[in-house]
Amino acid sequence: xxxxxxxxxxxxxxxxxxxxxxxxxxxxxxxxxxxxxxxxxxxxxxxxxxxxxxxxxxxxxxxxxxxxxxxxxxxxxxxxxxxxxxxxxxxxxxxxxxxxxxxxxxxxxxxxxxxxxxxxxxxxxxxxxxxxxxxxxxxxxxxxxxxxxxxxxxxxxxxxxxxxxxxxxxxxxxxxxxxxxxxxxxxxxxxxxxxxxxxxxxxxxx
Amino acid sequence: xxxxxxxxxxxxxxxxxxxxxxxxxxxxxxxxxxxxxxxxxxxxxxxxxxxxxxxxxxxxxxxxxxxxxxxxxxxxxxxxxxxxxxxxxxxxxxxxxxxxxxxxxxxxxxxxxxxxxxxxxxxxxxxxxxxxxxxxxxxxxxxxxxxxxxxxxxxxxxxxxxxxxxxxxxxxxxxxxxxxxxxxxxxxxxxxxxxxxxxxxxxxxx
DNA sequence: ATAGAATTTGACCATGCGGTCAGAATCGCC
DNA sequence: GGCGATTCTGACCGCATGGTCAAATTCTAT
Numbered sequence: 001x002x003x004x005x006x007x008x009x010x011x012x013x014x015x016x017x018x019x020x021x022x023x024x025x026x027x028x029x030x031x032x033x034x035x036x037x038x039x040x041x042x043x044x045x046x047x048x049x050x051x052x053x054x055x056x057x058x059x060x061x062x063x064x065x066x067x068x069x070x071x072x073x074x075x076x077x078x079x080x081x082x083x084x085x086x087x088x089x090x091x092x093x094x095x096x097x098x099x100x101x102x103x104x105x106x107x108x109x110x111x112x113x114x115x116x117x118x119x120x121x122x123x124x125x126x127x128x129x130x131x132x133x134x135x136x137x138x139x140x141x142x143x144x145x146x147x148x149x150x151x152x153x154x155x156x157x158x159x160x161x162x163x164x165x166x167x168x169x170x171x172x173x174x175x176x177x178x179x180x181x182x183x184x185x186x187x188x189x190x191x192x193x194x195x196x197x198x199x200x201x202x203x204x205x206x
Numbered sequence: 207x208x209x210x211x212x213x214x215x216x217x218x219x220x221x222x223x224x225x226x227x228x229x230x231x232x233x234x235x236x237x238x239x240x241x242x243x244x245x246x247x248x249x250x251x252x253x254x255x256x257x258x259x260x261x262x263x264x265x266x267x268x269x270x271x272x273x274x275x276x277x278x279x280x281x282x283x284x285x286x287x288x289x290x291x292x293x294x295x296x297x298x299x300x301x302x303x304x305x306x307x308x309x310x311x312x313x314x315x316x317x318x319x320x321x322x323x324x325x326x327x328x329x330x331x332x333x334x335x336x337x338x339x340x341x342x343x344x345x346x347x348x349x350x351x352x353x354x355x356x357x358x359x360x361x362x363x364x365x366x367x368x369x370x371x372x373x374x375x376x377x378x379x380x381x382x383x384x385x386x387x388x389x390x391x392x393x394x395x396x397x398x399x400x401x402x403x404x405x406x407x408x409x410x411x412x
Numbered sequence: 413a414t415a416g417a418a419t420t421t422g423a424c425c426a427t428g429c430g431g432t433c434a435g436a437a438t439c440g441c442c
Numbered sequence: 443g444g445c446g447a448t449t450c451t452g453a454c455c456g457c458a459t460g461g462t463c464a465a466a467t468t469c470t471a472t
Contacts, residue, residue: 011448013448013449014449017449031332033328033332033334034240034326035240035241035328036328038430040428048450049451050431050451050452051433051449052449052451054431054432055448055450059431060429060431120239122238122242126237128239131386133386135387158398159394159398162391162394162398162399165376165379165380165383165390165395166398166399166402167376168379169375169376169378169379170371170373170375171375172375172379173371173372173374173375173378173379174371174375180337180339181340181341182340183340185368188368189371192365192369192372195409196372196405196406199402199409200402203405219418219469220418220419223419244458246458246460254420255420255421256422256461257419257420257461257463258419258420260461261420265460266461414471415471415472416469416470416471417470417471418467418469419469420466420467420468421466422463422464422465422466424461424464425460425462426459428457428459429459430457431454431455431456432453432454432455433452433454434451434454436449436450436451437449437450437451438449438450439446439447440447441444441446441447
């Protein structure tokens with residue numbers, strides 16, 4: 001069973017199946033969306049019966065949560081690595097955004113899958129299951145980078161919260177664009193965004 | 207029936223029911239999301255049987271399409287009015303964005319409902335039903351406003367397509383924020399966005 | 413009053429969903 | 443080779459969905 005707390009050692013089959021199924025769930029979600037990603041469809045793509053999926057995951061909800069954790073972890077590592085190499089606030093903001101967009105480019109389906117889950121999975125009461133209320137940790141993290149730059153006087157004056165919301169909106173729209181429009185050029189988009197961000201954070205007159 | 211082409215004159219009951227049901231569909235979509243907005247749930251909120259909904263609309267798909275048309279029409283009118291009063295390219299861009307964000311603020315549920323439909327409704331093959339491929343007319347329209355400003359030399363040099371994608375991303379994120387975070391201040395967000403847009407379009411050095 | 417159209421209901425249908433489970437197959441190990 | 447644990451299947455369950463329909467009700471106009 002999945003929920004044994006002292007999970008001694010996962011079998012070879014177990015870890016292989018789990019990552020295979022997570023991979024198929026990601027592909028399914030990104031290709032046919034949240035409502036099209038049924039257990040049966042995910043199992044079909046993995047060439048496995050529905051029962052197998054529920055043998056390795058407690059429920060569909062559990063599977064989707066594992067997908068979110070899996071992608072978030074990998075994205076977080078990529079960004080954290082990049083952030084560690086930056087010293088100034090400007091370099092951190094630049095690195096954060098570049099690493100973020102680069103991950104979107106190299107893992108488009110993964111990002112798309114998480115977006116599908118996060119924006120659609122709901123609690124019985126109708127509220128979104130992830131980001132339960134008010135504060136979004138991802139947003140708060142980026143907002144803090146902006147505030148740091150203001151505190152060190154490296155940046156100018158601006159409303160850090162609003163600017164953070166705005167820039168994150170510009171970043172989050174990229175995964176959708178990449179899927180909807182094959183001719184979308186992520187590299188030039190990244191350059192354009194970086195330029196605008198530079199202008200925005202360095203302005204001196206409020 | 208609904209599909210009679212020469213629809214002589216809609217009954218009082220008919221137009222009243224249609225707009226009532228569209229209103230309930232909007233409320234349902236914005237509160238419980240796409241997957242929670244079943245025909246039964248929409249009918250329940252309208253205090254009417256499922257059959258009534260399908261008596262006035264050919265199918266659920268038809269109802270959702272009418273919702274999109276209804277909201278798009280109203281939003282388009284509000285924006286068009288504002289745009290007509292602007293002469294310079296700068297005023298047009300400013301007016302377009304302000305009118306857009308204002309509509310989001312005064313019709314949050316409507317915008318939310320359309321976002322739910324547009325991002326989730328899919329064709330049998332899995333592709334999104336709305337915005338079928340590549341070009342998004344809303345995006346193209348705004349992009350043209352930017353190009354006009356460049357052509358008249360009123361704006362500086364920038365990649366119009368990428369900047370349009372970016373700004374629309376920043377605008378589209380607002381409806382989500384308004385619902386997720388009650389303390390989100392749309393007015394100050396609008397001001398911040400306008401300031402950044404000014405900086406972005408007027409820059410002279412590429 | 414009454415005929416005919418418009419409106420509404422509620423029972424019904426096929427389908428697909430997430431999830432369960434008994435049993436069969438397969439594996440790892442002594 | 444055989445035994446216990448792991449893995450897997452496929453039939454099955456209850457339920458919700460979008461949609462149909464005959465019949466009942468309510469309007470409208472003569």
